[in-house]
Amino acid sequence: MTDTLSRISRLLHHRTGRLAKGEPVSLPIMATSTFHLPGAPDGSHFYARNGNPTVETVEAEIGILEDAQVVVFPSGMAAIASVFQAVLRPGDTVLVPSDGYYNVRNLLAAQFVPMGITLRTCPTAEMAAADMAGCRLVQIETPSNPGLAVCDIATVAARARSAGALLMADNTTATPLCQQPLDLGADIVVMSDTKAMAGHSDVLCGHVATRDADLFEAIKTCRRLSGAIIGPFDAYLLHRGLETLELRLDRMNANALAVARAMQSHPAVLSVHYPGLGNDPFxxxxxxxxxxxxxxxxxxxxxxASAEQFIDDCPLLSSATSFGGVHSSAERRARWGDDVPDGFVRFAAGIEPTADLVAAVTQTLDTLS
Incomplete structure (x- = not known):
């Protein structure tokens, strides 16, 4: 029966089926840096940089969602950096989206280009037809952040494979419940679990998932040697968020679609981008x-001015630079240098009652007309 159960059900009962009488149902926080280790090391736990039971449980839970081996990191950028460190060598070329999360390009330009890595960029919408000749690694982010462009993952994966490149997919905006890049041919998935996976805006974390054993070991070795580990308290917060991920994401997705539909007919809105809309190009x-x-x-x-007024005046919006939490939030992305109009707003739906959120948004937009 196990194979027929949904990934969420298997995640929720990952521990319960193995508990002995009297053991806690809630995940214990193993707050230790060292472990009892008499005699010669025999593969057991011995130092928290190499492994911690709380962290390993969370990795196994995310592994159920990804159907892959998982390494957890203290942020999404740490996860991305580990892939670059594990895969790229001087003389290699990496192709990344020009409209994706800007810090990925900043990281490559600041730390990898000076070491002899060639950086190429391409808009997400053109990635399926991009020149991948000579690339060691291709990275995609779909839907892209913040513009929500979408590329065909299977097509990009096939072309990357033909070019001899690995494909890394940033799945932060979708999560494994909405999209499975590994099933579509990606070699590696990276995510900022700070967002919807943890879901309460109270912890920084990220992960790398892959079904390639050699890549997994290389990335895990990078984490061990660099010390880019997540602590057991943060791992517990991520675990807690994972247990309600499906419920939260269902509401957030429903809220986003309802708000997008309300926005596209409002006279104060020049354009709306959301791949769930029937008239969206993606x-x-x-x-x-x-x-x-x-x-x-x-x-x-x-x-x-209109964008800032909308964010400031809407009673159900928090002015914040992240997304995926329980509170709806928004920000004007041009302030970070994204190639978007000055009036572009990234709206991130939370879990407020849908009717309340739509009413708050439309009434605030009415004041801009």
Whole structure:
């Protein structure tokens, strides 16, 4: 029967089926840096940089969602950096989206280009036709952050493989419940679990998932040698979030779609970007590869002042730079240098009652008309 159960059900009961009488149902926090180790090391735990039972349980839980081996990191950027460190060598070329999360390009430019790595960029919408000749690694982020462009993962994976490149997919905006890049041919998935996976805006964490044993060992070795480990308390917070991920994401996705539909007919809104809308240019490819469209909506208002007023005045919006939490939030992304209009707002739906959120958004937009 185990194979027929959903990944969420298997995650929720990952521990319960193995508990002895009197053991805690809640995941214990193993707050220790060292372990009892008489005699010669025999493969057991001995130092927390090499492994911690709380962290390993969370890795196994995410592994159920990804159907892959997982290494957890203290942030999404630490996860991405570990892949670059494990895979790239002087003389290699890496292709990344020009419209994806800007710190990925910043990291490569600051630390890897000076070591002899060639950095190439391409818009997400053009990634399926991009020149991958000579690439060691291709990275995609779909839907992209913040513009919500979507690329065909299976097509990109096939072309990367033909070019002799590995494909790394950043799945942060979708999560494993909405999209499975490894099933579509990606070699590596990276995520900022700070967002929807943990889901309460109270912990930084990330992960790498792969079904390639050699890649897994290389990435795990990078974590051990660099010390980029997550602590047991943070791992517990991530575990707690994972247990409600499906419920939260269902509401966030529903809220995002409802808000996007309300926005696209409002006169104060110049444009709306959300792959769940039937008229979105990426809707068809998103329908083929996604089971849900995520919590993020992109909207463009008249100018910077209108965008800031909307964010400040909406009573159910928190002005914050992250997403995936229980509170709806928004920010004007041009302030970070993203190539978007000054009036572009990244709206991240939370878990508020849908009718309340739509009413708060539309009433605030009414004041801008």
């Amino acid at each position: 809707h068809q490819v998103a329908m083929r590869q996604m089971k849900g469209f995520g919590p993020i909506v992109g909207l463009t208002l008249a100018d910077e």
